Amino acid sequence: MKQLIDRLEREHILTQQEFIALLEKRNKTLAAYLFERAVAVRKAVYGNTVYLRGLIEFTNYCKNDCYYCGIRRSNGNVPRYRLTEEEILSCCESGYTLGFRTFVLQGGEDGAFSVPRLCSLVRQIKERFPDCAVTLSVGEFPRADYEAMFAAGADRYLLRHETASADHYRRLHPSNQTPENRKRCLQDLKDIGFQVGCGMMVGSPGQTLANLAEDLHFIYELRPQMVGIGPFIPQHDTPFGGEPAGTLEETLFLLGLLRLMLPQVLLPATTALGTIHPRGRELGILAGANVCMPNLSPVPVREKYALYDHKICTGDEAAECRQCLQSRMASIGYTTVVSRGDHPDFQRKSERN
Numbered sequence: 001m002k003q004l005i006d007r008l009e010r011e012h013i014l015t016q017q018e019f020i021a022l023l024e025k026r027n028k029t030l031a032a033y034l035f036e037r038a039v040a041v042r043k044a045v046y047g048n049t050v051y052l053r054g055l056i057e058f059t060n061y062c063k064n065d066c067y068y069c070g071i072r073r074s075n076g077n078v079p080r081y082r083l084t085e086e087e088i089l090s091c092c093e094s095g096y097t098l099g100f101r102t103f104v105l106q107g108g109e110d111g112a113f114s115v116p117r118l119c120s121l122v123r124q125i126k127e128r129f130p131d132c133a134v135t136l137s138v139g140e141f142p143r144a145d146y147e148a149m150f151a152a153g154a155d156r157y158l159l160r161h162e163t164a165s166a167d168h169y170r171r172l173h174p175s176n177q178t179p180e181n182r183k184r185c186l187q188d189l190k191d192i193g194f195q196v197g198c199g200m201m202v203g204s205p206g207q208t209l210a211n212l213a214e215d216l217h218f219i220y221e222l223r224p225q226m227v228g229i230g231p232f233i234p235q236h237d238t239p240f241g242g243e244p245a246g247t248l249e250e251t252l253f254l255l256g257l258l259r260l261m262l263p264q265v266l267l268p269a270t271t272a273l274g275t276i277h278p279r280g281r282e283l284g285i286l287a288g289a290n291v292c293m294p295n296l297s298p299v300p301v302r303e304k305y306a307l308y309d310h311k312i313c314t315g316d317e318a319a320e321c322r323q324c325l326q327s328r329m330a331s332i333g334y335t336t337v338v339s340r341g342d343h344p345d346f347q348r349k350s351e352r353n
């Protein structure tokens with residue numbers, strides 16, 4: 001099995017059968033070897049730096065009804081909120097003071113944030129903070145809308161593909177959400193010129209190792225600049241509320257594989273990973289991740305962005321989150337940096353800004 005890892009490091013891809021074999025045979029020794037190789041690759045590209053993104057969860061209204069997600073339309077138990085433009089800008093303001101140079105605006109698919117409104121928001125952030133990158137994570141839109149967001153100055157877009165298998169996708173979503181449209185969105189975003197992030201939950205209901213191997217092939221072919229993965233975690237008011245969570249070990253293993261597959265990829269150690277294990281994010285970095293996304297949302301709304309149960313960092317002010325992550329990273333020998341942290345292929349653009 002170690003030879004497969006060596007080959008992945010050299011050639012960046014394996015067959016789906018080989019990926020399945022690695023995932024099946026995964027054990028402590030194999031994982032330790034994978035992480036050693038992944039960290040070596042990560043250090044060659046990014047040294048021991050960790051990029052920070054300030055996450056602003058600006059609305060939990062959503063027109064979709066994804067079976068796994070706590071802010072799905074049908075969940076009547078979550079109090080809904082949307083931040084005003086002023087509140088969002090003031091999150092950016094305090095984030096900027098704390099050293100953040102990327103703001104990630106994430107939300108449900110909330111019609112109240114029309115495309116012109118989103119674009120105006122992006123323009124205002126870029127005007128006030130011209131040295132910052134803006135990442136949007138607001139779901140599926142027609143190509144023309146993505147073009148408008150890009151023209152308004154958005155630099156990056158996160159849209160997890162959730163699963164590359166069409167059958168599995170239909171198990172996770174109602175029939176009005178199609179795997180074809182999800183993939184169309186990602187291709188459009190890429191063609192338009194965004195730095196694009198896809199990704200999946202690990203251990204989502206019905207997921208097989210073959211599905212994960214398909215995910216890896218899908219990611220390899222799309223060649224995104226970012227990949228967001230985290231364990232599935234049940235949320236008690238959703239149809240999947242009684243399903244088991246994904247595991248720390250499998251998520252870390254996939255982070256390691258992703259680092260060898262796409263050496264330069266921006267790979268976050270996600271909040272979900274930090275939620276299933278007290279040192280999940282540190283372990284994520286030690287498996288090959290190089291990004292952390294602390295929360296900049298106003299504390300009173302944090303609990304309402306309840307994608308899954310027991311989400312961490314719902315009580316801390318942005319400054320505390322920033323400090324906490326910095327010391328967590330220092331504890332494993334890594335330093336957080338103040339910079340936009342673009343993908344290497346996009347770094348000339350950031351130098352111009």
Ligand code: SAH
Pocket residue numbers: 068069070106107108109137138139140158159160162200201230231232233234235272307308
């Ligand atoms: N509306 C945006 C943002 C969705 S929330 C969009 O469509 O992209 C961001 C991500 O959280 C989702 O893509 C999903 O992968 C993840 N997520 C949602 N529910 C989750 C759960 N129960 N456990 C773990 N991750 C979850």
